[in-house]
Amino acid sequence: MRFATRHNGTPDGELLVMSQDGRRGLPAGPRWPTLLAALTQWPLFLEEARALANSLAEGQGEAIDAASLLAPLPRSWQWLDGSAFPNHGDLMQTAFNLPPIETDKPLMYQGLSHQFLSAVADVPFPTEDDYIDFEGEFAIVTDDVPMGCPADQAMGHIKLVLLLNDWSLRAVAPAEMKTGFGWIQAKPACSIAPFALTPDELGDGWRDGRVCLPLRVEVNGAWFGHPNGAAMAYGFHELIAHAARTRSLCAGTIIGSGTVSNSDYASVGSTCIAERRAIEMIADGKPSTGFLRFGDRVRMLANDDEALFGVIDQTVCAASV
Amino acid sequence: MRFATRHNGTPDGELLVMSQDGRRGLPAGPRWPTLLAALTQWPLFLEEARALANSLAEGQGEAIDAASLLAPLPRSWQWLDGSAFPNHGDLMQTAFNLPPIETDKPLMYQGLSHQFLSAVADVPFPTEDDYIDFEGEFAIVTDDVPMGCPADQAMGHIKLVLLLNDWSLRAVAPAEMKTGFGWIQAKPACSIAPFALTPDELGDGWRDGRVCLPLRVEVNGAWFGHPNGAAMAYGFHELIAHAARTRSLCAGTIIGSGTVSNSDYASVGSTCIAERRAIEMIADGKPSTGFLRFGDRVRMLANDDEALFGVIDQTVCAASV
Secondary structure, eight states: OEEEEEOOSSTTOEEEEEOTTSSEEEEOOTTSOOHHHHHTTHHHHHHHHHHHHHHHHTTOSEEOOGGGEEOSSSSOSOEEEEOOOHHHHHHHHHHHTOOOOOOSSOOEEEEOOSOOBOSSSOEEESOGGGOEEOOEEEEEEEOOBOTTOOHHHHGGGEEEEEEEEOOEETTTHHHHHHHTBOOSTTOOOOEEOSOEEOGGGGGGGEETTEEOSBEEEEETTEEEEOOBGGGOSSOHHHHHHHHTTSSOBOTTOEEEOOSOOOTTHHHHBOSSHHHHHHHHHHHHSSOOSOOBOTTOEEEEEETTOTTTSOOEEEEEEEOOO | OEEEEEOOSSTTOEEEEEOTTSSEEEEOOTTSOOHHHHHTTHHHHHHHHHHHHHHHHTTOSEEOOGGGEEOSSSSOSOEEEEOOOHHHHHHHHHHHTOOOOOOSSOOEEEEOOSOOBOTTSOEEESOGGGOEEOOEEEEEEEOOBOTTOOHHHHGGGEEEEEEEEOOEETTTHHHHHHHTBOOSTTOOOOEEOSOEEOGGGGGGGEETTEEOSBEEEEETTEEEEOOBGGGOSSOHHHHHHHHTTSSOBOTTOEEEOOSOOOTTHHHHBOSSHHHHHHHHHHHHSSOOOOOBOTTOEEEEEETTOTTTSOOEEEEEEEOOO
16 A cells, blocks of 8 residues: 655644555545554554555545645654665775774664655755755654564564655765764755555565665756665664664654665666765766755656655755745 | 643653642643643743643642653654763763864764653663663753754743753664764663753753753762763753754754763762763773663752752663563
């Protein structure tokens, strides 16, 4: 099944069950006003939502304007972002002559979760001088996960799959990383593609706790990359187990893959500017691709299928401060 | 005014207005069911809550059992923890021969905010081998803060002051810090003292965006330290401005001071074991104070006044996993 959240003036919006083509929807109803609430009683909700999905499959439902949709979770209690593609880290370390990050565990930080931008909202930043960048990621949403949940049991806690843009400010990120405290200013609000999918919607594209599909990025209408999500060093179930070692996770926890990156980057490109610049530095001694400017447009979709997660298509703009 | 949250079977509990002595309370009523909701309309709420506070001052209200209270915010959308006491960083660097953290900005990480433990709840950890420690902190709660809010305007967004224990796992923390991603496993859920105070409740104890009061810590009934919150290198208004440079902050954002630490530690002690061990290492070449064991009890209060924020008094236990 696939779900979306429609703007209705409330912070969490109105939960919709969506048709396969992403064009029609039906409100989940007063008992399930929001996706965040539905995630706390997921089996019960799914049971009831299936009737709506069947109606949609029979051609019922109302036409849904993509512009009326918010992020599937316009806010949530927890956003934990991994960095699970080793190729990305390798390229950054080579380009900047950094020591390798010594760890035998997944890399993960906790980020801003009180606001996820819709797939069509303009994205405000204080200044271009912060070096505005994107990161194309897949992500999952959990229900309640108990502390100490092992990876094999964690698989069952993956309730939804998302496509997400983790906006990043590259002039700020290295200095924050050096403190060891992770990122605050370098990681403003992320954007999420309109449709949240149950993993079975991906068919063969969901394997080993990974979204085994290409994530296509375009900047100002030009191809930027389409690496595949299969190359994660850890599956999402392992990222859950890592996060849950000393904490329980609440329903609605979103866990990200980190920027999708493949070792055949020469042909598949990248899902962030920083990585393309690293590739340029390694090849040419200096980067040639600039960071984003106000007015630039970033488009993301998975598997070249506009109906799957829907499309992220946003313009970067100056914050009105 | 002072506020508390009573267990009522819901995740956010029931908001209470409390008497000055912290023994009596009145429900804020159906219009203001939770503190998180009240923070979104704070001026309106305060106006209505004042009538209840006046009734309490006249001796009305019901006796409140401290054991029925949750954390004032049992969960919130954002928890940003600073490390604003330079003395703490200096001691850790000297003891462990670490390079100084090079930054001209406040240190801050984003931590777990979907669960704040009550002041009396047992605190579960997977293993003593993680080196269980506490951090006594003051913290503030904001209303909605726009992106780019400068420090002088940030002062007006400080709506409540808290006393908080930032539980920390010292066997895990250095390795996570070295990745640059901040802490996930090393920072499980924090605990918050029962009463959330408007800053005016502190009188002269609230100056320059700082809680200028001693924070007393006892472990298994023995004094551990009572350093003063005045020694922050940055006031809370400056921490807000730092956090809000590239993001808006939502109502209910909690910002922490970091473990309270003073340069006259020889007489005032520390608010975490890691710092006491650092002092021992510098003085004696090796630490002599051990980390917490299951069954150990940690007590915290401010200004030796049990009625101010109330008292955190918790026992560390094994997680049932």
